[in-house]
Amino acid sequence: MATTTYIPPFETRARVVIEPERTDAPPRRHVARRRPAGRPTAVACVGSAEPSLHGSRLTRRGRVVVGFAWLLLIVAGVLAFVRPWGGAESSGGGSAAVTTVEVRGGDTLWELAADVAPTADPRETVAAIMELNDLSAASDIRPGDLIQVPSGQ
Secondary structure (H helix, E strand, O other): OOEEEEEOOOOOOOEEEEEOOOOOOOOOOOOOOOOOOOOOOOOOOOOOOOOOOOOOOOOHHHHHHHHHHHHHHHHHHHHHHHOOOOOHHHHOOOOOOEEEEEOOOOOOHHHHHHHHOOOOOHHHHHHHHHHHOOOOOHHHOOOOOEEEEEOOO
């Protein structure tokens, strides 16, 4: 049987060459190769890393990112228990000194706040008085009532 080979030239025309079959070589047979018994062995590449029990290796930037993430988790955990922003002042605990005052005729919460803490903002002092005495409005006080006011603000 003859073999047909196409040889593309650099010319504009194509040529086809028909070669006769070689009789000196025996025909090639496809023989299946046997697979070796057992498990295949791993072959190390030239640029392979040494095997490690710790998994993948991180670059320097990866180690910095992982360290920063751990640091954030630790800080968040500490702040969840410490709460530096919510100390005894804002919780309304018994650590603030409180004085009891009797309301006289014509007194207002604004005047009482100015008398108790003349240097502080009267709005904050009035809000503290209302919170200490569970008042919903400034008109809830009557002459003769005993109310608690924060002292030393």
